[in-house]
Amino acid sequence: MRFCSRGRIEAIRSLIAFASYMGFIVYQMDVKSAFLYGKIDEEVYVSQPPGFIDPKYPQKVYKVVKALYGLHQAPRAWYATLSTFLLKNGYRRGTIDKTLFIKKDKHDIILVQVYVDDIIFGSTKKSWCDEFEALMQSRFQMSSMGELTFFLGLQVKQKEDGIFISQDKYVAEILKKFDFVSVKTASTPIKTQKPLVKDEEASDVDVTPKTSHLSAVKRIFRYLKGKPKLGLWYPRVSSFDLEAYSNSNYAGANLDRKSTQEFNFFSGRLISWQFKNRQLWLLSI
Structure with a gap:
């Protein structure tokens, strides 16, 4: 599994939801040249970069002793280095989300x-946040960015x-990129009565999408354009009990007649959702 796929956006929303429930502030830090801290166990070699080739040994290559940007081992190596450091300093790793680290006592x-x-990161005790910043800066080159205001495209x-x-x-x-700043707005993101189909007889837009898909x-x-300020509100005054809701539609997909199913997960606040087609097996008894 790739490192980036673990830190899913659902994990970020879950942390924000918990922070809103507990009433503490979430902060952000950035690691400078993070991948350079990781050490790789495999033998990896790279060619001499253009313009820096040794004239005496033009055919030789360099052996990599530390992770570099571009190596598929680099994210994993960096995570292993950071994980080892945090575990040695009293943090424990999340059971399900391995990119979540936790430290607590009876009260905080x-x-x-x-x-x-x-x-x-965030804590019920502000001094713990200050201690965490100092801990990270004692080992890595870090930039403290203060309170979290923007992360992974989320404001x-x-x-x-x-x-x-x-x-x-x-x-x-x-909207600016695709020249939609001055268009008329729509009240819903998709037509509610007419389903979107493959539309195989229409003109191609780009390999497989058709003109109806472009529309x-x-x-x-x-x-x-008409709803630029929509978002998710995570109120402080609400429960944090995990709730899940599902909705199924038997043979609801108009193309292959597969059943469709939708899931929504709440912890007093919406944190995750999913929609998928499901293959049904008919068994004769």
Whole structure:
């Protein structure tokens, strides 16, 4: 499993949801040249870079002793280095999410979520956050970025009564990129009555999508233009009990007649959702 795939956006939302429930502030740090801290166990060799070839040994290569950007081993090597360091300093790793690190006593807790070279953290005790920053800066070159305001395309507004996350900056950028700043808005992201199909007889837009699919994407853009400030509100005053809801539609997919199923997960706040087709097996008894 690739390192980046572990630090899923659901983990970030879960931490933010917990922070809103507990009423503590989430902070952010950035690791400078994170991958250079990792050591690799395999033997890896690289060619001499153009312009820096040794004239006496032009055919020789370099043996890599530390991780470099671009190596597929680099993220794993960096994570192993960071993980070992935190475990030695009293943190324990999450049982399910291995990029989550936790330290707690009877009264307080600190959570540290790692995403490659970005780290977000928060604690019920502010002094623990200060100690964590000092700990990290004693071992790695770190940039302290203060309170979390922007992470993985999410804008984060931390308030006394909760936390609001949105993507209005990203929406503005994508509308500008595709010249949709001045178009009319749409009230819904997709037509509610007419399903989207393969539309095999229509003209190609790009390899497989058809003109109807392009129109559907344009409608989404028009909807986003009219709702740029939508987001998720995580109020402080609500429970943190995990709840899951599902909705199934037997043979609901209009193309292959597969059943569709939707999942939504809450911890007093929406943290994860999924929609998928499901293959049904008919058994004769």
